[in-house]
Amino acid sequence: MTEWHNRIGYPQLGREGTPDYRGYVVRVQGTVGGHPEKWFTYAFDQGDQHTYWIGVTDSEPEAKGVLERLIKFGWVCEVYVSVGMGHCAGEAAMVRHTYREGEPKGLRVRVLLCERHGHVFSDWERMTIPEYIRTYNGLEQDAALIGARK
Ligand SMILES: [Zn+2]
Structure with a gap:
């Protein structure tokens, strides 16, 4: 190890x-x-x-x-499924985000999604995880979550 x-x-x-x-x-x-x-x-x-x-x-x-x-x-999906299940534990396949050039950072949000939840926030920009990391030089797992992951 x-x-x-x-x-x-x-x-x-x-x-x-x-x-x-x-x-x-x-x-x-x-x-x-x-x-x-x-x-x-x-x-x-x-x-x-x-x-x-x-x-x-x-x-x-x-x-x-x-x-x-x-x-x-690895990177894990961040969709909240239900009270009983908590957040999805599927392997993340993409990042969807609302980042726009010149927009204040406080307005920006992003979420990691698995293939099954890839349709969530379908009007947001979609990137692969490596594309997102290359573009923004960082990615924080569960940063957007409210409450702990189960
Ligand atoms: Zn998921």
Whole structure:
């Protein structure tokens, strides 16, 4: 199994430059100066050799967990199915979003969808996950969810 290393001042999952390298986590603010501690998580795509942002959390273990979850489960559909079932656990196949050039960020929303739920928000822009990541340089699993995934 790929392990965490901390050779260059922040934890990396796998050794950079090898096929098992998966990304890193880094603290971007400390408790000094009144800023709360924040940890950013970045994933590395071995296919196109691209590093991209996947989340921000409050601690190193949580930040590592974001990357470990992506490796273990991949991108997961975010559609809320029902009270009993919670959110869909299907493998995500696409991103639909409302991003428009020049539009304020607060108006933008996006959702990960599996093939079965691909028709949801059918009037929104559709991209493959790699297209979305290349365009916006980041994708955060469950960022838009209200309430926890079951
Ligand atoms: Zn789904």
